[in-house]
Amino acid sequence: MKIAENVEMLEVKIPRGDNFSIIYPTLTWDNSHLVLFDTGFPHTASFIVDEITKAGFDISNVTDIILTHQDVDHIGGCRELLALAPQAKVYAHEVDAAFIDGRKVPTKLDKLEQKKRDGSFTDNDLPFYTMLKDGFAVAQLPVNKTLKDGEVLDFCGGIETIFTPGHTPGHASFYLQESQMMICGDAANISADGKTLQGSNPAMTWDSELADTSLDKILTYDLNGAISYHTGFLKF
Numbered sequence: 001m002k003i004a005e006n007v008e009m010l011e012v013k014i015p016r017g018d019n020f021s022i023i024y025p026t027l028t029w030d031n032s033h034l035v036l037f038d039t040g041f042p043h044t045a046s047f048i049v050d051e052i053t054k055a056g057f058d059i060s061n062v063t064d065i066i067l068t069h070q071d072v073d074h075i076g077g078c079r080e081l082l083a084l085a086p087q088a089k090v091y092a093h094e095v096d097a098a099f100i101d102g103r104k105v106p107t108k109l110d111k112l113e114q115k116k117r118d119g120s121f122t123d124n125d126l127p128f129y130t131m132l133k134d135g136f137a138v139a140q141l142p143v144n145k146t147l148k149d150g151e152v153l154d155f156c157g158g159i160e161t162i163f164t165p166g167h168t169p170g171h172a173s174f175y176l177q178e179s180q181m182m183i184c185g186d187a188a189n190i191s192a193d194g195k196t197l198q199g200s201n202p203a204m205t206w207d208s209e210l211a212d213t214s215l216d217k218i219l220t221y222d223l224n225g226a227i228s229y230h231t232g233f234l235k236f
């Protein structure tokens, strides 16, 4: 779905058992750059590649991959995509970069390992734990450039990094200055009535108070629209 002159929100359906989940990675471009935001789960990169092709682009031309945060459904396809676009540079906020490149145990995995240590881990935790453990084992990768709050990448009309912690310690959102679109990652979801942005799902949030502050920060920007990775596009 084209949402601005140089912004395409991809709608990627990923089979999960008998059902599927939908994610919304985003492309933006200029004459010399093709930038992808977030990369899906491990072993599902082909679904993203198909949507990139349908949007009229070739995965081999991707120059930059920007990861909003460390979670396995955002970094999981990055290695596979890099095999098809080896020149692409990988970016993430400096705080979450340490979880993405393996210097630190990813936040959601660490929480479950803490439960193992203190004896509160139950059988119900096992499927999620196994998914995270196996997923990160194949997903973690080096980050080529770490980003700071307020830093602007000077391509595609200007891409501003906005530090929006809460969902994870180093979550970042990205403001496309030319189109005034916000790439929210998991810092915001569209409400059930489809009219407003709300904060990160509390059950999946590292620090809810910080997440609320980050949503407020997103809403201070002049926005034509926002893309939430799990709930899609909201026009303002």
Ligand SMILES: [Zn+2]
Binding pocket: 071, 073, 074, 186, 229, 230
């Ligand atoms: Zn997510």
